[in-house]
Amino acid sequence: MTRAPAYPYIRSKDQDCATPARHPVVVVGAGPVGLTAAIDLAIQDVPVLLIDDNDQVSHGSRAICFAKRQLEIFDRLGCGAPMVEKGVVWNLGKVFFDERQIFEFNLLPEAGHHRPAFINLQQYYLEQFLLERLRALQAAGRAVEIRGRNRLVALSPAADGVALTIETPDGPYELAADWLLACDGAASPIRTKLGLDFVGRVFEDNFLIADVVMEETPDMPVERRFWFDPPFNRGQSALLHKQPDNVWRIDLQLGWNIDKAEQSRPENVIPRLRAFLGPDARFELEWVSIYTFQCRRMERFLHGRVIFAGDSAHQVSPFGARGANSGIADVDNLIWKLKLVQKGLAPASLLESYNAERVAAAQENIQHSTRSTDFITPKSEISRIFRDAVLDLAEPYPATRPMVNSGRLSLPTTYEGSPLNGPDSANLPANTRPGAPMMDAPLAQGWLLEALDARFHLISFNCKVEPPSHLHGLDLHHIALQTDADGGDYLRGRYLGTAKAAIYLVRPDQHIAARWENYDATELAQALARAIGREP
Amino acid sequence: MTKLNLDANILRPDDFYAELIAAHEGLSKAESDALNARLILLLANHIGDRQVLGQALAAARKQQHKA
Incomplete structure (x- = not known):
């Protein structure tokens, strides 16, 4: 099947430059992570060039499960709504052992959040929505560009940037980047070219993932089903998930000693699926893949002017939806820091906190993933x-x-002990301590997280404060909230507990930097300095 | 910290021991292993205290049978 290119190759004027054109940020890889990075950079006014060796969105559904925190990130980037609208919302999980259902659980998130715990959405839809957002930003005059069939073939890092050689259908050309973001996937050519480590544990197992289209499936409700040792896949596991457009994801464990090429042939796959779905099921095979997974990460994600994010930096098993979700959280953490460094508002050492915080997150994901496996x-x-x-x-x-x-x-990581964290107050609720992501809550109108953009925010609850609107060269946006208004119970429970008043300093990635019960201008100035890496 | 009780704590210990062995009567090795696992899980859940469980794991591991 030939599809029209989603971002066709177009010759760039950079290809005719006598000296290589220099870009502040070049992002390599237009998957979910690279696209998210490019959109965030464009929104934060950092010119960005995104290149990919392909010109298409993902082939096959691949990542299908996107978590609440990631939807909140996409909301901040202005593209969450179409994803939630298209996605399948599910809350019920059923667990089977042998022939019987042993129990079920409801993931129904606590009330008072705008977004659901999860949606299922094919990666190609996600990428399409991201691409549309990128195009809209471009049309609105933001300095963001995507170049299809531009393959990075060589790079040479220096202290102040990276020299790149790009291969195109018209031949190679040279580019220079102040910063290079490697969002080029688990097999990362950039990581390989730089000879960097990628160590961890390979699990000796193979899994067959198949997407099937089934019309008329009234007896198959929207839920996640997981089987341990089922009759149709003895001694192994199986997983069933629903995606939009009547597509079902089936994941069958196959064991170690198999012939992968042989097992992925339709004549071998279809009988397996029939044994699972029943003799009368009418289905069409949309996509099939066999994979062996690994849990591993790079020792460091930051290598001078080359920064790794997503699968290029860390890999986990698919159980738990921690792959794409954690890659999106990586760039959410990185981009505001890169912007401040790039604009000279924060020392380059701020990026070390990206390394510290996201290595810790990767470690947490790998631990969960290893235990599940x-x-x-x-x-x-x-x-x-x-x-x-x-x-x-x-x-x-x-x-x-x-x-x-x-x-x-997948749940967001709390950056415990991050060098950016400032003062805490022991009386305030544990869930919103420094390092934790903000918890959404309804306001008199709209939602708390909708009120936050890519600036630093100072949120005051039940107190009158007059913070500066600029501090350390940054915008500091003040939001004053009262918990006696609508939705006040959620705000009170999540941000005050038993305290009468509170003040929260919130980073551009919606993680909490510091909080107090009383306002103190000096402490605020110190906490903000710390949050941008200006204080030890 | 709650300390694991390593003093004798079961009333009529001979009766309990007999009950424990009787629970395994007529079971194959695999069935017995499974029963032991279920028993450990139920007792561990009843205790609940992770510090006590940690001390029990360490105490049991330390006293390996010397053949």
Whole structure:
């Protein structure tokens, strides 16, 4: 099937320059992470060039599960609404062991949030919405450009930038970048060319992922189903998820000693799917892939002027939707810092906090992912005995249900102990401590997170303060809230607890930098300086 | 910190021991292993206290049977 290019190759004037054109930021890779990075840079007024060796959105659905925090990031970037509208919202998860359903759980998020816990959406739709947003920004005059069929073939990093050689259908040309963002995926050519490490654990297992289109499936509700050791895939696991357009994701564990090429042939895949879906199911195979996964990360994500984000920097198993989601969180963390450094408002050392915070997040994701994998695929006899005991007990008793691990679904990381974190007040609720992401809440009109943009914000609850609107060369946007208004209970519970008043300093990525019960102009100035890397 | 109780704490210990062995009667090795695993999980859940559980794991691991 030939598709029209989503961002066709067009010859650029950079290809006719006598000396290489210099760009403040070049992003390599137009997947979900690279597109998000480019949009965020454009919104924050940093000129950006995005290149990709392809000219298409993703082939096959690939990443399909996008979490609430990522939807909030897309809302900030102005493209969350079409994703939620197209996506499938699901809350119910069912767990099966052998032939029986042993229990079900409801992910229904607590009330008082604008966005659902998760949506399922094919990666190609996500990329299409991102691309549309990028085009809209471009049309509005923002300095953002995407170049298809531009393949990075060589790079040479220096202290103040990176020299690039790009291959195109018209031959190669040279470029220079002040900063290079490597969003070029798990097989990252940039990482390879620079000879950087990528170590971790390979899991000796293969999984068949298939997307099937099934019309008329009234008996298949919108829920996540997970099987341990089912009759149709003995000794292995299976997962079923619904996507938009009547597409269903099926994930079957195959074991280690298989012939991958042989197993991914339709004549071998279809009987497996038939055994699963039943003899009468009418389905069409849309996409199939066999993968072996790994849990690994780079030791550092920051290498001088080359910055790694997403799969190029870290990889996890698919259980838990921690791949694309964590890559999107990477760039949410990075872009405001890169902007401040690029504009001379913060020292280059601020970027070290990107490394510290996102390495910690990757470590957390790898730990969750490794534990899920060890539960789904026990690695020893005794491990299997305990796994089965947990599952057997889960049916009659609630006692072991929390131990059943078919993937711990992606939640944002709290940056505990980050060098950017400022003062805390012990009386205020733990969930919104410094380092944590803001929790959404309804306001008298609209939602709390809708009121936040890519600036630093000072949010005061139940107190009259007059903070400066500029500090350390930055805009500081003040939002004054009262908890006696509509939605006040959620605000009070999430930001005040038993305290009467509070003041929160919030970073551009909506993580909390510092908080107090009383306003103090000197402490605020110190906390903001710290949050932009100006204080030790 | 709650300390793991390593003093004798079960009334009529001979009766309990007999009950424990009887629970395994007629089971294959695999079935017995599974029963033990279920038992450990239920007891661990009842105790709940992670510090106590940690001390129990360490105490049990330390006293390996020397063949």
